Amino acid sequence: MTTYFTEEHEWISVEGNLGTVGITDYAQKALGDIVFVEVPETDTYAKGDEIAVVESVKAASEIYAPVSGEVTETNEELEDNSALVNSSAETEGWFFKIELSDLSELEGLMNAAAYKSFTEALD
Amino acid sequence: MSADHSDELKTPLYDLHRKLGAKMVPFAGYNMPVQYPLGVLAEHLHTRKAAGLFDVSHMGQVVLTGTGADKWLETLVPGNIIDLKVNRTRYTMFTNEQGGILDDLMITKRENDIFLVVNAACKTQDIAHMRANLPNGIELTELNDRALIALQGPKAAEVLARFVKGADEMAFMEFKIATIMGAECFITRAGYTGEDGHEISIPNDKAEEIAKALLAEIEVEAIGLGARDSLRLEVGLCLYGHDITQNTTPAEGALMWSVGKRRREEGGFPGANIIMSQFKSGSITKKRVGILPSGKTPAREHTKIMDASGNKIGEITSGGFGPTFGAPVAMGYVKPEFAENGTEVFLAVRKKLIPAKIAATPFVPQNYYRKK
Structure with missing residues (x-):
């Protein structure tokens, strides 16, 4: 399993052609207390599509599909406990699973080390 | 995110906010704490359960002196100021000739003068507006030498009473001058959270010391602007510039409760004809x-x-x-x-x-x- 990161502060953890997507710990810290996550419908999405929304006490933030593919499952836990994204953004606070239609799209994403220096440059 | 905050004003509690680990944001020209490490959600809940300390020093504090200042003020606001008792506070608003709201504010009648607290974003224009209409014999003084904090929550009065004897026995919207740690403070039992509590005006040079002493009380946490906003929204209090503006009148804004019977009958405030016609006929859009x-x-x-x-x-x-x-x-x-x-x-x-x-x-x- 390999985890990739986007400049929009999402992570996607890939096993075979199945990816699990969420927002990074850096993102949840910046957003503050998360009160609602609008997870996607199980449908087909293109990379860059607006796919989910995170509502914090401060504002709504759109989440864009990091890759193209079909969403097969969403995290039902978030419905009653959106704070999971604050407490475990990169594990139990995942948003959805997506079957990648084009594995080569992963090539443009960052690995953990690259993402770390990316966020350090933002602070 | 190294934003340049060099042209933003700082309140006397700026250093304290930084020490407490606040996240600072620009607000109405000031660099203000939006939240502390506790976070907006916990800060909100803490205020409803115990007591929260808010820095609201960015707001404008103004004193009007001179005979008939209350009568003159009624030419600018629809609130009943003449009949307001000494050491009592009232919510009202500056209106324009179209009946629109220029700002909302708190007015306290004191023994020898009138004390106003206005919104930070509007204070320059409010003061200019008052000065442009100021008659001879009434003087306006901006209290730039004072900080303002709010202590809010069900435990707030109990905490403040440890510093000011009888603070917990003041009536809602009652004012008094009291000495806290050697400093002359103006205390009003009011706030912007829907909770019990007080707003406390403190000389700048004593603000940090007094804020720290209040924060040292077990019930008290520092609360940022984020929770201040969610607290006021839950109890239906208006935020100027959003819920009320120059394009909304007190009748449209459902604020006619703040316009007393005599003022409704006599008028005499900017936009009175429009506001009263809207109120009587219900002809609003x-x-x-x-x-x-x-x-x-x-x-x-x-x-x-x-x-x-x-x-x-x-x-x-x-x-x-x-x-x-x-x-x-x-x-x-x-x-x-x-x-x-x-x-x-x-x-x-x-x-x-x-x-x-x-x-x-x-x-x-x-x-x-x-x-x-």
């Missing part, structure tokens, strides 16, 4: 209401409000998640025929239409002090 979205999606400011046929009937002016209410809450303006509580409306959030209901405010009970 929009009315401020509380709105409860169904489900969990918060509807933010500028969200369009639609009727069942998809016609736009209004707009949300404040909206978010109510931590104590446990669900989204909002307020906004709708056409008057939709203003009745219980009316079903729809909110256009992103690509969806979310069902919502017009609802009475406050959404959570106000907890103001009532003398036994």
